[in-house]
Amino acid sequence: MPCYYLKTRIALGVLSACISYSTMAAPLSVEQRLALLEKKLIENEKELQVTRSELQQYKLNSAAEAVKTPVSKNDYVLVQQQASPTVGNPSEVKNSAMTLDELGKYIKDDIGFNYSGYFRSGWATTPRGGPKSWAIGSLGRLGNEHSGWFDLTLSQRVYNNNGKTAKAVVTLDGNVGQRNNDGWFNDGGDDLLKFSDMYLTTTGFIPNLPDTNLWVGRHALQQYELQMLDWKAHKENSASGVGVENLPVGSGKLDVALNRQDLENCARNANGSANCSQTDDVNTNSIDFNYHDIPLWDNASLTFRGRYNQANKTNDNKRNERDNDFFDVKDAWLATTILRQNFERGAFNEFAVQVANNSIAAGFMNISDANPDFGRGKRYYGDQDGGTAFRLISQGEAYLLPNVIMANTLVYSQGNNLYDYNTLAGTDFHSIRAVVRPSYIWSEYNQTGIELAYFEQVNKADNNSYHESGYKTTLFHTFKVGTSLLNSRPEIRFYSTYLKVLDSEIDHWTFNDGKKDQLSFGVQAEVWW
Structure with missing residues (x-):
């Protein structure tokens, strides 16, 4: 009216x-x-x-x-405002529209709260009892992981004024076992729980660096993961510390963190093996850096990462080491270079070269995972004597045909004079891991494919050679969102997997009933948000 x-x-x-x-x-x-x-x-x-x-x-x-007036294919106008005529032209009227998606982002930014997460879970069986996972870090995840992992991250902006912000972040990690019904975290089963992040991060508080983040608390710099093998090729400590991120240096950005990582040094047996029922607490600190987003040619970038771990020993620690009652906790370092090339439709490939020494290098030869850890969980063990290792990594995915996509991961590793828990000190090794996953794209929501994997490792110690090898074949059909194998979720996978142990002289692995092979059937859901 x-x-x-x-x-x-x-x-x-x-x-x-x-x-x-x-x-x-x-x-x-x-x-x-x-x-x-x-x-x-x-x-x-x-x-x-x-x-x-x-x-x-x-x-x-x-x-x-x-509201009923469409703005685009998927968005609808939620609020439409008519502004007062401008001074310069009284007849001019400005109209503005806000979509549902824009309103959601506005509300999220206004209240400063964000909730993100990840989980995987599923069911599987075999003709001979419950399924077992073997050499996931060498043969790949698909059809070969039978745990239920989750990450839940909560962040709340607590200050926002004059270009300065402060945000509290908490991340809860956990494993929900798939074997037992109605399990509890404290019942001694597969259910595990931890806080991997609990820190305050700020932006704009460092003078003349408005986009640089300063954080304090329990946090780790960004990890470099091999998704198909389920381990971190370059792994920083998730521990109490302080750091800066997105510091502009030259043509790239620099992240630096100082972290504390105390370890339980295991007692040393006469033959060089570990007795972790007796431990000696040792304080260690690490410095991590990540120099990333360095532009090269078109759609290519370079990253340099590094880490140095150093023990801060007491006089009691040093005396226990001199008496050979406990292992000598040696400093260790890790260096990584990553070249990434992006292609059309989100395809990419990454080439990485890594070099490490002492206990970090020893992690390169782990069969189930090859994380470059300074310790083994919360413990440290092994006679490290300056041994080194390197590895070459290639991972990515490519569209071989318009309706055929293939993901791949290839890792070659080699090391000398390292400590292995099975073959002890002075171990030399070399290994190769290869996984390919071609898939036919029926539509954006359906794919059918196969994953083929093979690995082989040889440890040499005391003039003996120990061989470990095997292969995996997984047939699968997925209901998913998007065509990317590595970067689109949610996904529901129906699969059948055959695992075969060819050699097992390092970890002496067998499946149910002492068998060297396993056929399994299952379905798994994976989602992040």
């Missing part, structure tokens, strides 16, 4: 009251005239209220029509 109509009705009401008053003024007393005028004003007030209600309904109907 236009505003002029409302004003006209009000004016007519007042005029009517005045005419009636003038007409009856002569024969009526003052009291009668006032009563009549009051009656007319009450009637006009009621009519005005009705008019206001009609006007409000008109505005609501107009807003409803605006």
Whole structure:
């Protein structure tokens, strides 16, 4: 209802009251005239209220029509505002529209809260009992992991003013066992729980560096993961520390962190093996850096990563080491170079070269995982004597045909004079891991494919050679969102996997009933948000 109509009705009401008053003024007393005028004003007030209600309904109907007006293929106008005419041109009217997605982002940014996470879970069986995972870090994850992992991250902005922000972040990690029904975290089963992140991060507080983050708490710099093998090729400590991220240096960005990592040094047996029922606490610290996003040619970038771990020993620690009661905790370092090339449709390939020494290098020869850890979980063990190792890595995915995509991971590793828990000190090794996963794309939501994997490792110690090798074949069909094998989720996988142990002289592995092979069937869901 236009505003002029409302004003006209009000004016007519007042005029009517005045005419009636003038007409009856002569024969009526003052009291009668006032009563009549009051009656007319009450009637006009009621009519005005009705008019206001009609006007409000008109505005609501107009807003409803605006919501129904499509803005794009998937978004709809939620709020449409009409601004006042500009000073320069009174006839000019500005219209602005906000989509549902934009409103959601606005609300999230306004309250400063974000919730993200990841989990995988599923069911599997074999003709001979429950399934077992073997050499996931060498043969790959698909059809070969039977645990349920999750990450839950909560972040809340606690300050935002004058270009300065502060945000609290907490990440909860856990493993939910797939074997037992209704398990609890404290019942001694497969269920595990930890806080991998609990820190405060700020932006804009460092003078002249408005986009650099300063954080304090329990946190780790960004990890470099081999997704198909489920281990971190370059792994920083998730421990109490302090760091800066996105520090502009030259053409790239630099992240630096100082972390604390205390370890339980295991007692040393006479033959050089570990007795971790007796431990000696040792304080260690590490410095990590990540120089990333260095542009090269078109769609290519370079990254340099490094880490140095150093023990901070007490006099008691040093005496225990001199007496050979406990292992000598040696400093260790890790260096990594990564070249990434992006292609069309989100395809990519990464080439990495890594070099490490002492206990970090010893992690290169782990069969189930090859994380470059300074310790083994919370423990340290092994006679390290300056041994070194290197590895070459290639991973990525490519569209071989418009409807055929293939993911791949290839790792070659070699090391000398390292400590292995099975073959002990002075171990030399070399290994190769190869996994390929071609898949036919039926649609954006359906794929069928096969994963083929093979690995072989040889450890040499005391003039003996120990061989470990095997292969895996997994047939699968997935219901998913997006065509990428590595970068699109959620995904539901139906699979059948055959695992075969060819040699097992290092870890002496067998499946159920002492068998060297396993056929399994299962379904698994994986999602991140």
